[in-house]
Amino acid sequence: MAEKKSLGKELTKGIILENPVLRxxxxxxxxxxxxxxxxxxxxxxxxxxxxxxxxxxxxxxxxKVIPQKVRIPAxxxxxxxxxxxxxxxxxxxxxxxxxxxxVYLPLIVVNCIxxxxxxxxxxxxxxxxxxxxxxxxxxxxxxxxFVMGTVREILGAGTFMxxxxxxxxxxxxxxxxxxxxxxxxxxxxxxxxxxxxxxMVMAVANKLAESKGQPKAVLHxxxxxxxxxxxxxKDTHEGCNTKEAEx
Amino acid sequence: MTLNNKLxxxxxxxxRSVRTVKSIMLDVIIALVPALVASVIYxxxxxxxxEAVAVATCVIFEAFSRVIMKREQxxxxxxxxxxxxxxxxxxxxxxxxxxxxxxxxxxxxVVKQFFGGIGQNFVNPALVGRIVLxxxxxxxxxxxxxxxxxxxxxxxxxxxxxxxxxxHNMIKSTGTSADxxxxxxxxxxxxxxxxxxxxxxxxxxxxxxxxxxxxIKPTIPLVYIGTVAVIMFIAGKGNLQFVxxxxxxxxxxxxxxxxxxxxxxSPITFKGKIIFGIGCGIFTSLIRIFGNLPEGVSYSIVIMxxxxxxxxxxxxxxPFGTPKKExxxxxx
Numbered sequence: 001m002a003e004k005k006s007l008g009k010e011l012t013k014g015i016i017l018e019n020p021v022l023r024x025x026x027x028x029x030x031x032x033x034x035x036x037x038x039x040x041x042x043x044x045x046x047x048x049x050x051x052x053x054x055x056x057x058x059x060x061x062x063x064k065v066i067p068q069k070v071r072i073p074a075x076x077x078x079x080x081x082x083x084x085x086x087x088x089x090x091x092x093x094x095x096x097x098x099x100x101x102x103v104y105l106p107l108i109v110v111n112c113i114x115x116x117x118x119x120x121x122x123x124x125x126x127x128x129x130x131x132x133x134x135x136x137x138x139x140x141x142x143x144x145x146f147v148m149g150t151v152r153e154i155l156g157a158g159t160f161m162x163x164x165x166x167x168x169x170x171x172x173x174x175x176x177x178x179x180x181x182x183x184x185x186x187x188x189x190x191x192x193x194x195x196x197x198x199x200m201v202m203a204v205a206n207k208l209a210e211s212k213g214q215p216k217a218v219l220h221x222x223x224x225x226x227x228x229x230x231x232x233x234k235d236t237h238e239g240c241n242t243k244e245a246e247x
Numbered sequence: 248m249t250l251n252n253k254l255x256x257x258x259x260x261x262x263r264s265v266r267t268v269k270s271i272m273l274d275v276i277i278a279l280v281p282a283l284v285a286s287v288i289y290x291x292x293x294x295x296x297x298e299a300v301a302v303a304t305c306v307i308f309e310a311f312s313r314v315i316m317k318r319e320q321x322x323x324x325x326x327x328x329x330x331x332x333x334x335x336x337x338x339x340x341x342x343x344x345x346x347x348x349x350x351x352x353x354x355x356x357v358v359k360q361f362f363g364g365i366g367q368n369f370v371n372p373a374l375v376g377r378i379v380l381x382x383x384x385x386x387x388x389x390x391x392x393x394x395x396x397x398x399x400x401x402x403x404x405x406x407x408x409x410x411x412x413x414x415h416n417m418i419k420s421t422g423t424s425a426d427x428x429x430x431x432x433x434x435x436x437x438x439x440x441x442x443x444x445x446x447x448x449x450x451x452x453x454x455x456x457x458x459x460x461x462x463i464k465p466t467i468p469l470v471y472i473g474t475v476a477v478i479m480f481i482a483g484k485g486n487l488q489f490v491x492x493x494x495x496x497x498x499x500x501x502x503x504x505x506x507x508x509x510x511x512x513s514p515i516t517f518k519g520k521i522i523f524g525i526g527c528g529i530f531t532s533l534i535r536i537f538g539n540l541p542e543g544v545s546y547s548i549v550i551m552x553x554x555x556x557x558x559x560x561x562x563x564x565x566p567f568g569t570p571k572k573e574x575x576x577x578x579x
Binding site: 188192 | 349357379382383384385
C-alpha cells in the first residue's frame, strides 16, 4: 500500500509531519542528552541517520527471509552491526566526537527510531522506499537535534557551533554570542533546560503539523497516533506502549 | 409597579462574602509591607529598585501573555504583583536587573500562564523563578551584600557567605567563627541574605496579620517550622542555639509563611496541610544537613507542590453518612 506513495512524500514526511522526535516522540533519550551543543547534536544526528538508512535497506531486503517470531532479535543484530561499524569509524576519524557522545554512540543500537522504522516501515516495504524513508527520518531526527542544540548552546553556553571544526574540518570553528558568552544561562545545558526546550520545540512542530491538517501528537489512543496508518499492531495492540499508557 | 423596582429576584446564595481574589491579594500585599520596609532599610534604594523592577515586569508579562493568548485580562487581581514581590524577596541585593527580568518571565509566562493563569499553576511561580536563576547564575545568586553597607557608598563590592553556611561550617569543624551574627541580630534581620528573607520579625508580623484576617490558616507554617525545629534539635544533638539559628537563617520564615501557604499549590484539607508541612520540613532539613547547597527551602516547597494532587487524593474527606463497608471492601 505504502509503495504506491511517491518517494518524495516518503522523504518529506519525516521532516515535520512524522518527525520521529517531535511528532512520534521516539528517541528522546539521545535527544535530551546530546543536544547540549550543536556539534554533538549534529554528530549524533548524522551517526544515527547512517545507521538508520543502512539498517532500513538490509532489513527491507531480508524482510521475506526473517521469521516473524524472531524478527526483533534479527533486527537488533543487523542494527548492532551497523552501530559497531559507525562507532569504529567515529573513533578512528573523529575521536573528539566519540568523547562528546560517550555512551550514547553505542546506545544507538536501542534507539527507538531505528527499531521503530524497521518494525513499522522497512519490514513491509521495498528496498528503495525503505532507504528513502530512512533518509527522511534521519534528516528529521538531525534537524530536530540541530534546532534543540542551537537553542541550548546559544542560551546555555553563549556560543554557536563551537568545536564544529573537529566534525567537518575546514577553518570555521563557530563563534561567540557577545553578551550571552559572559553570562550564559547554565540551566539550558542542564537536564531541566533540555526538557523545557524539547517541550517548546515540540509545541511548535505540533502547530506546524496542525496547520497542515495533521492531528496533534497525543500520547494515548490509536486515533490520534501519527503512525496509525502504518502501524503493524493496530489490531492486536500487542506491545504498543501508547496503549499501555492509556490503560 | 413601584414595588417591582424594589424587589430583586435572584438565585441563591443571598448572603455573599465580600471577599474576592482581589481583596485577598491586597491583604497579602499588606502583609508583605513590613518585610519590604525592612529590606529597604537594610539594603537601601537598590532593594526598592529590584522590587519595583520585579513587580513591574511581572505585571507587564502577565498582561502581554493574556493579550497574546486572547484570554480575559487578569492583572486587576494583583496576583502578579505578589509574584513579583516574592520573587524580589528571594534575590540578593547585588543581582543585575536583567536577571530579575528573566526571573519574572520564567515565573509569569512559563509557570503561571502556560498552565492557564491564576489558580492553575502547579508550583509556586516565584519559587521556580528563583530556582531557574539559581541554577543558571549560581555566582550572582549567592553573592550576599552586608546589611547597611549601602550607606557607606558602594554596594556591589562586598560579598560574603550567608550565616547559614557559616553555621554549618561551625558545626562541622566544631570551631566557633566570630563572623556569625548573634541571635538578636538574626531576629531583626541584621545578616547577609536575600532581600526579603532576613528580617524574621517583619515576616512574622505579616504572617500574624494574614492569620488574623483569616487569609491563611496557621497550620502549614507551624507544622513546617516545627518539623525543621525537631529535626534540627536531633541533628544538633540538643543544641538549642543551633536550632534557633536554623529557624531564623535562610529563607525558612519567608517560605513557610508566604510561599508554602499559596492557595493553588497547597492542600485544602487539615490532614493534607499537616502532611504538606511535615514534607516541606523534612526536605528542607535533609537538604540543609546532607545537601551540597546551604539552603533548601525553595526546592522543598516546590517538591511538595508537585505532590499536592497525591496528598489531596489521599486525604479526601469521606462524605457524611456513607457506610463504612465500602472502605473495608476496598481495603481487602
